Amino acid sequence: MRSASLSSYRSQLIAWATELASQLRTATEREALDHADLWIDDVYRSLLSLRQEHPDRAAMLGAKLWRLFSRIGLASRLRADLESMLLDAADEITSETRTQVQLALGCLALNSGEPSNALASLQSASQSLDAHADPQTNAEIKLHLATAKRQLGGLNSAMGIADEARRVVAHTDNDWLTASIELERACILTSEGDAYEAQSLLEKAKAELTKVGDAEGVALATVELALLHVKREQPSAVVDHVMHLEAHLIRHAGLPIIRVLKGSLDKLKHTLLSNGYEDLGDHFSQTIEESMPRK
Secondary structure (H helix, E strand, O other), X not given: OHHHHHHHHHHHHHHHHHXXXXXXXXXXXXXXXXXXXXXXXXXXXXXXXXXXXXXXXXXHHHHHOHHHHHHOOOHHHHHHHHHHHHHHOHHHOOHHHHHHHHXXXXXXXXXXXXXXXXXXXXXXXXXXXXXXXXXXXXXXXXXXXXXXXXXXOXXXXXXXXXXXXXXXXXXXXXXXXXXXXXXXXXXHHHXXXXXXXXXXXXXXXXHHHHHHXXXXXXXXXXHHHHXXXXXXXXHHHHHHHHHHHHHHHHHOOOOHHHHHHHHHHHHHHHHHHOOOOHHHHHHHHHHHHHHXXXX
């Protein structure tokens, strides 16, 4: 009886965590992740227990939970476990699950600043897509492939892939994914030096991401706008965007999302400090520090 109760509890816990993970980009994280340390270990133990009996299901769940574990600081642990699941249960992992796991591994690698590893995982995900794959998964893979290509300097290839993602996502009603693809296209344009079109696209993407409540996407778009105006030598616009970003960070202070954004925030901080915005850069640096989660 106790075993059955434990199994039921773990199933309910995993179902709840999966639902939570699906909402992280648009949900209020303060409520979603408050006191996560009290339950996250149980979720992880439940996932590992499921792996013994149903490796394909465990791998799919791990892939769906990647953003949740990443937010709470368990990205490296999940990444290692997902990689071992693919190796240890290769014959039991379906093509659909393999695609989702490779997508998750690609996202985790991008978040860790490893575009080469991300590219390898995302290319594997793309190759394992079958003819009946849903457009949303296809578009998301292409979005992150474009990001990896851009970060590795392949701008022409990145834009081609982002344009493909744009065509695919048109067959969905996913406003977040549509806006995220436009944000990536804007980042590529910025890297190519097309400042005018990049600014227009960044502003459009930021407005859409604000509408769907994606705090991470809004912050990234604002960072890119500030960087773009530094490059264009437009000080008043730089100050406006940095101040808006500081207010955004203060609203989300202490949340795990700030940790995820740290690489982009630090890039803007260093750009400000090295381009004559010392006072603004110092103040921004202090805001980053005060907004970081303490655990």
